[in-house]
Amino acid sequence: MQRPVMNPMFMEETETPGGAPRRRPSRFRQCLALVMRGLKFVWRIWFTNLFNFRQARLKVEDGTFVQRLTRAVLYRLAFVPIVLVLFVTALVIAVTHPGHYPPESDPLIQGIYYDPVNFSAEDGTRLEGWLVPVYDAKRVLEEKERALHKKHPAIVLVHDYASTRQQMLPLVPKLHEAGMVVLVVGLRGTGPSSGKAQTFGLKEAMDVRAAVDMLRRRSYVDPGKVAVMGLGTGANAAVIAAEQDGNIAALVLDRPIEGFDHAMTRRLGDDRKWLPVLMPLFKWTFEAMYRVDADDLQVSSFTAATKSRPTLRFQGHGTIDPYVPQNADGVMKFLRAHRITGTDTRGKAVAATPRD
Numbered sequence: 001m002q003r004p005v006m007n008p009m010f011m012e013e014t015e016t017p018g019g020a021p022r023r024r025p026s027r028f029r030q031c032l033a034l035v036m037r038g039l040k041f042v043w044r045i046w047f048t049n050l051f052n053f054r055q056a057r058l059k060v061e062d063g064t065f066v067q068r069l070t071r072a073v074l075y076r077l078a079f080v081p082i083v084l085v086l087f088v089t090a091l092v093i094a095v096t097h098p099g100h101y102p103p104e105s106d107p108l109i110q111g112i113y114y115d116p117v118n119f120s121a122e123d124g125t126r127l128e129g130w131l132v133p134v135y136d137a138k139r140v141l142e143e144k145e146r147a148l149h150k151k152h153p154a155i156v157l158v159h160d161y162a163s164t165r166q167q168m169l170p171l172v173p174k175l176h177e178a179g180m181v182v183l184v185v186g187l188r189g190t191g192p193s194s195g196k197a198q199t200f201g202l203k204e205a206m207d208v209r210a211a212v213d214m215l216r217r218r219s220y221v222d223p224g225k226v227a228v229m230g231l232g233t234g235a236n237a238a239v240i241a242a243e244q245d246g247n248i249a250a251l252v253l254d255r256p257i258e259g260f261d262h263a264m265t266r267r268l269g270d271d272r273k274w275l276p277v278l279m280p281l282f283k284w285t286f287e288a289m290y291r292v293d294a295d296d297l298q299v300s301s302f303t304a305a306t307k308s309r310p311t312l313r314f315q316g317h318g319t320i321d322p323y324v325p326q327n328a329d330g331v332m333k334f335l336r337a338h339r340i341t342g343t344d345t346r347g348k349a350v351a352a353t354p355r356d
Helices: 027-047 065-077 080-096 137-143 145-149 165-177 204-216 233-244 260-268 275-290 299-307 328-337
Strands: 115-120 126-132 152-158 181-186 221-231 250-254 311-314
Touching (some): 080 260, 126 165, 126 204, 311 328
Parallel strands (some): 152 221
16 A cells, blocks of 8 residues: 655655646747737727726726726727837838848859858948959969959949849949959848848948948959949948948949838838828837938938049839849940949950040
């Protein structure tokens, strides 16, 4: 006969009567249970019958009918600012984190050799890019030491929000043939920094400056002839970077956004009738979350940067993804006119045309 024995440790048994070990709820389940309790409380406050105060467990049963009704309504209205703040914050996070992207193609698809490069922005964000030199291995073998002492103009290509560096591939062949070193940069929010927020060009300006600095350190790049071309919000990033770096030789801006309101409307859709009403809240939340000034995206703030260097700007609201250059020949004409291009890939000098 088995006698009951008291546990000398005075602790709860770790096994259930059935013999299975008792599992402690995971942290996720604990958080989920806490959220569910909060939702049940909000549900009870909002949807319990306004006159059934005892069931709602609200201490509003004292006073006249009007007083009790007023207190019951105020209880519910107290949750409106909280719900609104949560909605606006969630929407800003969703807009600035557009998601993952499919695998990319690269310049090799067009038969162009490139070097994969890695570098960091000023705030430590890891970035990747495709560096397309003027010379391939065959030309280096032909020219030998002469190729090592030549310096060539360069250009940084900057993609749009919610896209990747693959978007700029259609421009690489023409720029490469024009004798330019080409760097196609992958901005924050893509590649190794896919978890970073995309800020419509404000913080991406640091990525552009890092790309320009990386090019200038290359022995075969002329540091005084580094241009930047941006598309959409990439154009905004390019012009903000040019404001901070007076040595950027030229700018090509293809359909930059006109401001923060334009960026949000383009992402959420212009058919949202409630969007203009909430736009000030979106702007304030965006600035507070990322510590930026959304007014820097306004086209009117581009004046100083565009007047201090040659600038070509394409306007319009055409298709950006997939990207079809509005006027690739116009870009090449502009760069030649300002003597940004060098010798083409066959070793011939690129003629300069009169300035537009």
